[in-house]
Amino acid sequence: MTSQELRVSKIERGTVIDHIPGGQALNVLAILGIDGREGDVVSIGMNVPSDRLGRKDVVKVEDRELSQSEVDVLSLIAPEASINIIKNFDVVEKHRVERPERVSGVLQCSNHNCITTEGEPVDSEFEVLDDGIRCVYCDTIIRDDITAHILA
Ligand SMILES: [Zn+2]
Incomplete structure (x- = not known):
């Protein structure tokens, strides 16, 4: 072989x-x-x-x-x-793969006061920007190291 x-x-x-x-x-x-x-x-x-x-x-x-x-x-x-x-x-x-307009679940918002990170039963959802992603709940933008925000 x-x-x-x-x-x-x-x-x-x-x-x-x-x-x-x-x-x-x-x-x-x-x-x-x-x-x-x-x-x-x-x-x-x-x-x-x-x-x-x-x-x-x-x-x-x-x-x-x-x-x-x-x-x-x-x-x-x-x-x-x-x-x-x-x-x-x-x-x-x-x-x-296609770049989606939004991604839900899988990633966690970096804002600890965001409704999606406070133990509420709310799935995270991000709008995909040209240079990052924006949380649709609190407008926090994540640009770098997106994989560091993967939900465990
Ligand atoms: Zn958020």
Whole structure:
């Protein structure tokens, strides 16, 4: 088996997230809530040579599809990413992520007085700006290090 085959070793069922900017794979895992403690079977390729991106990361998660809110947040850190749904070792669905107008859930507002962070049963919701995201409840803007705001 060549190293190329190793990199693209197939999974029977699940999701392959391709064209992640090099170095962002661990943040993608954080978005998916994968911390290694539970049973998710995950393969990661880091800094794989890529024609389009120079170098890219690839994440494969077995027996799992992504929710729309996970894909929405993913698009913020990996705008070029493609999502491949795998069944029976075949790609049955493939699409690029799209930058959404809003993202809900998954991310936490950085304002500790925000209604979404005070233990109220209110899901966070952010408007997506060109250079960040804005909480629709308290107008707090998060520009840097969006992945630091992923809900645990
Ligand atoms: Zn807020």
